[in-house]
Amino acid sequence: MRILCVAEKPSQAKAVAQILSQGSLRTRDGTSRYNKNYDFQYRISGTFVPVTMTSVIGHLTELDFPASCRSWHSCNPVALFTSPVVRAVGEKVKDVAKNITNEARAATHLYIWTDCDREGEGIGGEITSVSRSVNPRLVVRRAHFSSVLAQEIHNAMQNPRDLDMRQVAAVEARTELDLRIGSALTRFQTLRLSSRFTSLNDKLISYGPCQFPTLGFVVDQFLRVESFVPETFWYIYLEHTKDDGRAVFTWKRSKIFDQEACFALYAKCMAAPVARVTSMRSRPKEKWKPLPLTTVDLQKCCSRYLRLAPDLIMSIAEGLYNQGFISYPRTETDQFDPNMDLKGIVAKLVQYAPFSAYASSLVNEDGFKWPRKGKNNDKAHPPIHPVAPANNLSGNPLRVYEFVTRRFLACCSDNAKGQATEIEVLVTDEQFSASGLMILKRNYLDIYPFDRWSESSVPVYRQGDSFEPSVFEMRSGVTTAPKLLTDFDLIDIMDKNGIGTDATHADHIKKIIEREYIFRSPDKFLAPSTLGIGLIEGYDSMGLELSLSKPHLRCEMERELKRICDGAKTKEDVVRESVNLYKAVYMKSVDEVVKLEESLGRCLQQEPDSSVAVWVPSNGSGGSEVCKCSKCSE
DNA sequence: GCAAGGTC
Numbered sequence: 001m002r003i004l005c006v007a008e009k010p011s012q013a014k015a016v017a018q019i020l021s022q023g024s025l026r027t028r029d030g031t032s033r034y035n036k037n038y039d040f041q042y043r044i045s046g047t048f049v050p051v052t053m054t055s056v057i058g059h060l061t062e063l064d065f066p067a068s069c070r071s072w073h074s075c076n077p078v079a080l081f082t083s084p085v086v087r088a089v090g091e092k093v094k095d096v097a098k099n100i101t102n103e104a105r106a107a108t109h110l111y112i113w114t115d116c117d118r119e120g121e122g123i124g125g126e127i128t129s130v131s132r133s134v135n136p137r138l139v140v141r142r143a144h145f146s147s148v149l150a151q152e153i154h155n156a157m158q159n160p161r162d163l164d165m166r167q168v169a170a171v172e173a174r175t176e177l178d179l180r181i182g183s184a185l186t187r188f189q190t191l192r193l194s195s196r197f198t199s200l201n202d203k204l205i206s207y208g209p210c211q212f213p214t215l216g217f218v219v220d221q222f223l224r225v226e227s228f229v230p231e232t233f234w235y236i237y238l239e240h241t242k243d244d245g246r247a248v249f250t251w252k253r254s255k256i257f258d259q260e261a262c263f264a265l266y267a268k269c270m271a272a273p274v275a276r277v278t279s280m281r282s283r284p285k286e287k288w289k290p291l292p293l294t295t296v297d298l299q300k301c302c303s304r305y306l307r308l309a310p311d312l313i314m315s316i317a318e319g320l321y322n323q324g325f326i327s328y329p330r331t332e333t334d335q336f337d338p339n340m341d342l343k344g345i346v347a348k349l350v351q352y353a354p355f356s357a358y359a360s361s362l363v364n365e366d367g368f369k370w371p372r373k374g375k376n377n378d379k380a381h382p383p384i385h386p387v388a389p390a391n392n393l394s395g396n397p398l399r400v401y402e403f404v405t406r407r408f409l410a411c412c413s414d415n416a417k418g419q420a421t422e423i424e425v426l427v428t429d430e431q432f433s434a435s436g437l438m439i440l441k442r443n444y445l446d447i448y449p450f451d452r453w454s455e456s457s458v459p460v461y462r463q464g465d466s467f468e469p470s471v472f473e474m475r476s477g478v479t480t481a482p483k484l485l486t487d488f489d490l491i492d493i494m495d496k497n498g499i500g501t502d503a504t505h506a507d508h509i510k511k512i513i514e515r516e517y518i519f520r521s522p523d524k525f526l527a528p529s530t531l532g533i534g535l536i537e538g539y540d541s542m543g544l545e546l547s548l549s550k551p552h553l554r555c556e557m558e559r560e561l562k563r564i565c566d567g568a569k570t571k572e573d574v575v576r577e578s579v580n581l582y583k584a585v586y587m588k589s590v591d592e593v594v595k596l597e598e599s600l601g602r603c604l605q606q607e608p609d610s611s612v613a614v615w616v617p618s619n620g621s622g623g624s625e626v627c628k629c630s631k632c633s634e
Numbered sequence: 635g636c637a638a639g640g641t642c
Contacts, residue, residue, distance in 0.1 A: 009641060034642060058640030065636095072635070080636090119640060175638075182637030190635075208637050318642080330641085504639065511637095 003042070004107035005053040005143070006100065006127050008114035010034050011328070012148070013055035016113055019153045020051065030054065030099035037103060042157065052103055053113075060097055060126040062090045063175050065183070077187040078590075081180050081583045089130065097130050104131035104138060111160055112142045115380040118565070119501075122171025124163050146379035147337050169571035170564040176575055177557060181582050182208050185548070188586070189535075192593055196608040197600060200531070206515055209554050210500045212536075214508045215517045216549035217493050219528045219536040221485045228481040234262035238275065238425075238432050239471035245459040246470075249425065249432035255477065266474040268428055273472050275425040275432070277465040285420035285437065287453045289444040291334045291374040292383030293407050295502040296495050298329065301407075303487035305450050306399050307524055310487050310506035316400045317384070325390040326404050330503050331381035334374025336411075343368050345385065346412055352389035355405060358447045362412055367443075371411035383411075406447050413444035421458055427472070434458055484525040497551040498558050534603035538596035544585055553582070 007013035014036070017025050021040030028037045035055045041048040069075050069083045089097040104110065110131050114120035121142075128140050141160035145152045185207030194200045233255040240247050256262040291297070298317060299310040308316075317329035336342060346368060349359040362368045371383075385408045390401050421436040436458035445451060485493070491505045500508050509526075512518050517532035528536070536549045546553050557578055563569040589596070597608045 011641095056640090057642060060640095063637095077636095115640090123640065171639085178637045178639080180637090184636085186636040202635095204635055206636060210638065322642080501639075503641085507638085 001044075001049045001109060002107050003049055003051045003109045003111055004103050004131070005051060005111040005113050006131075007053070007055040008120055008123055009057060010036065010055045012113065012115075013038065013053050015148050016153055017053035019148070019150050020053070020157055025053075031102065032057075032093075032095040032099045035096055035099055037099070044158070052107070054099060054103055056096050056100065056114075056123065056127060057093060059119075059123055060089060060093055060100070060130055061087050063087050063179050065179075072187055072191070077184045077191070078583065078586060080184040080187070081579050081586070085176060085179065100127060100130055101134045104135045107131075107135065107138060109139045109141065111157070112140065112163055113145075113156075115378075116144060116146070117378060117380060118167050118561075119171060120380070121164050121167035122175075125165070125168030125171070128163065146377070147382060149337065149339055151339075164565075166565050166567055170561040173564060173571045173574050173578075174557070174561055177578050177582075178209060180579060182206070184582075184586060185589075188590065193597070193600060193608075196597065196610070197604055197606055198609060199604055199606055203531075204515065205531075205535070206511075207548070208508075208511070209557070210504070210508045211512055211515075211517075212549050213497065213499045213551040213554055214490070214494060215512050215528070215532055216536050216547075216551070217490060217497075218485055218512075218518045218526050219533055219549070221482070221489075222528050222533065224482055225484060230481070231257060231479045232259075232476055233257050233479065234259050234474060234476045236262070236266055236269065236430065236432075237471060237473045237475045238427070238469050240275070240459075240467055241470045242459040242467075245457055247423065247434040247436075247458045249423075249434045252431035252433065259476075262474060265430060269430055269472070272428060273469060274466050275427050275469055277423065277425050277461045277463055277467075278431075279424045280421070280461045280463055282419060282421045285418045287416040287418070287445070287451065289372065289410050289413055289415050290407060290448065290451070292336055292371050292411050293385070293404065294332055294334050294374075294376065294383060295330050296332075296491060296505065297334075298384055298404070299506060300488045300491050301450065302400060302403055303491070303524075306396075306403060308396060308400075309510075309520065310491060311510040312396070313400060314506050316397050317404075320390070320397060320401055320404075323390070325386060325388055325393075325401055327383075327385050327387055328381045329384050331384060332376050332378040332502055333381060333383050334376050336371050336373075336382060336385075340382065342370070342385075342412055345387065346409065349386060349389055349405065349409065352386075352391065352405065354402070355409060355447065358409060362409065367414065368412055369414045406450075410444040410448035413447065414441070416443050416445045416453055417441040418453070418455075423458060423461055427469075484521075484527055486524055486526065487520075490526060498555055499551055530603040530605075531600070534600035535596070537603070538599035539589065541595045541599055542589060542592045544588060546581070546585060548585060548589065553585070556581070 017038035020042055025038045025040040030037045038053040040051055042051045063085050066084055066086050112124035114123045132138055142163045143156035143160055145156040189205040189207055194203050194205055235255045236251050238249040299313050302308050302313040303310050320326045321329050346359050347363050350356050386405045393401055418437050418439045423434045425432050436456050439455050494500055494505050516529055518526055518528050539547050539549045560574045564574055601608055
């Protein structure tokens with residue numbers, strides 16, 4: 001027996017090998033610069049077995065069309081929905097694959113140690129087929145672990161399971177659909193639109209099942225802002241000044257959009273303008289500390305508080321991770337494993353000068369409290385947290401490190417404590433209330449200034465008191481327009497709609513900025529370009545039940561992938577059905593491409609140049625049509 | 635010249 005273990009990334013291979021070998025391992029270079037091979041002996045049922053632990057760097061293979069369809073003018077784009085596809089080792093990871101095959105030749109068993117999520121299972125499938133191509137008799141097993149803790153890792157090694165081929169199939173289906181849909185629509189859009197509108201200057205007009213819904217969110221919000229009509233509303237304002245302070249009351253009805261109706265209520269009160277205190281309550285109130293930090297939250301918070309672009313935040317976080325300052329920055333987990341020594345990490349942070357005093361107050365003065373437990377656990381990585389004091393950082397890396405560290409210290413602190421006062425009064429039948437807050441212990445707020453909790457004082461009343469208001473007026477106001485989306489808002493919307501994954505939200509935003517569909521204004525709001533608006537409005541005007549600009553198609557695809565994982569459907573069924581669905585939408589879009597051109601023409605303020613001989617794919621007849629575009633007729 | 639998903 002000779003076991004080859006393969007992890008999803010070099011860092012994981014190293015960590016797991018160190019645990020399994022209990023420190024006595026030999027590091028050996030392979031054919032790939034970043035992927036080391038770790039050799040050691042492991043005891044299974046009483047005998048020592050030679051083990052090599054190595055890694056890949058994410059996905060190992062890529063899907064593409066065969067050479068016959070790879071050129072843009074080789075076929076009608078609609079043919080890409082059904083043409084053959086070929087899977088091959090990615091150009092940039094040839095050396096990684098070579099290392100795997102070299103090691104697999106000598107092994108009897110292959111243990112898959114990729115992340116325990118759907119993509120990880122898919123990567124496991126790729127490692128399996130590459131390994132079996134040189135060693136068909138290899139026995140393949142799958143290690144299951146929920147964190148990189150010694151006990152878990154040994155348990156996973158001792159009790160391997162089978163690779164879940166349903167999940168592998170689901171990832172293969174996703175890859176194939178993304179390629180077919182993206183390529184067909186990108187070629188269609190670019191060939192048809194970019195030569196007809198001179199201002200587009202032969203720009204690449206890509207379509208992606210994640211790009212377009214993301215663009216759709218930005219455009220929708222822009223249109224909401226544009227179409228906003230301010231409305232006047234009325235309300236009753238009540239204020240009372242006493243010798244021990246002043247209270248401003250809010251009306252229970254908040255506001256009324258009908259002036260006469262509001263006046264009727266106000267006039268009734270004015271008949272006897274005396275306020276009677278119906279209740280005065282004072283109770284302890286807590287402001288909860290934040291949840292442990294996930295990737296999505298890291299991006300949302302750092303874009304909001306530090307005003308950094310999400311893709312920049314991720315590359316900074318990766319740098320901090322590679323320097324050993326913070327834990328792995330891609331995680332969905334917002335709960336810490338109870339076995340983790342969090343107090344030990346806080347103790348290390350005493351060495352970090354700027355937060356030294358706060359950290360030592362947690363460890364020395366018994367201020368330490370275990371973090372709140374969120375609802376998510378990806379069973380691969382803990383929440384993002386600092387792992388060492390970083391005393392030589394500057395600029396944005398320093399700012400991101402300090403955010404992660406403040407957040408972690410906040411999680412290990414106590415909630416903020418206060419005393420809230422609520423006063424309710426009645427003027428005839430109308431209810432009003434005022435509230436006050438006294439902060440008793442700031443606790444986590446001292447290290448986490450991003451949360452605001454402001455104090456307000458109110459005078460003391462007793463139930464049954466009556467008073468004459470100092471100010472009692474009917475006032476008016478105007479509703480204000482909604483704002484454009486920020487990165488914070490957009491990531492939140494993508495996350496809730498299942499567009500992209502935590503690791504890819506930033507990439508999609510970056511991509512649609514690169515494509516000039518949207519731009520980030522100096523004050524960090526996301527606004528669509530005329531091109532972006534034209535595309536989305538064009539598709540929306542086609543009246544498709546499942547618009548290409550909305551998240552529903554992608555959501556439906558996700559649901560289908562889950563069915564593959566549950567065993568309810570096969571990969572072939574799902575690919576066929578989803579291809580048919582998207583193909584129908586594609587054909588409709590081809591039929592109604594004039595609407596797309598009209599919308600784009602309106603937004604770009606330019607007529608499409610119909611004299612440009614572009615090839616208009618008009619039916620699903622495959623690759624037989626001859627391309628008439630300028631490039632091909634030359 | 636196309637996608638989205640891993641990760642360096």
